Amino acid sequence: DSMIVGRSTHSPEQARAALAEGFDYIGFGPLFPTPTKKGRPGIGLESIAEVENDVGNEIPVFCIGGIKRDNLELVLASGARRVVIVSALLQAESIPDAASDVIRCLST
Numbered sequence: 001d002s003m004i005v006g007r008s009t010h011s012p013e014q015a016r017a018a019l020a021e022g023f024d025y026i027g028f029g030p031l032f033p034t035p036t037k038k039g040r041p042g043i044g045l046e047s048i049a050e051v052e053n054d055v056g057n058e059i060p061v062f063c064i065g066g067i068k069r070d071n072l073e074l075v076l077a078s079g080a081r082r083v084v085i086v087s088a089l090l091q092a093e094s095i096p097d098a099a100s101d102v103i104r105c106l107s108t
Contacts, residue, residue, distance in 0.1 A: 005024055006026055010029070019055045019058055024060075029043060032067065033065075034065045045075065052079045056081060063082065063083050076105075
């Protein structure tokens with residue numbers, strides 16, 4: 001029971017199934033096209049609130065995929081409680097500065 005296991009999901013139906021299957025958390029996305037998920041189109045922001053309401057009260061939901069500082073506020077306004085940012089940080093000119101900027105945005 002000490003292991004934490006999550007599942008990537010791409011729709012509200014998959015998110016609810018992951019909860020029913022007993023996963024500890026889910027990744028939900030990719031919200032936008034991203035180089036880390038080549039060939040998978042972005043699913044958009046429309047289902048975030050539904051997934052957070054249906055699943056996020058039971059297990060953590062991490063929104064992922066193409067999230068950058070310039071769309072982060074929109075993702076949060078769509079109902080996201082947790083986000084994963086990969087490419088935008090790793091490709092930043094200054095990773096510490098980019099991370100600090102994201103943290104400031106999340107803290108407000």
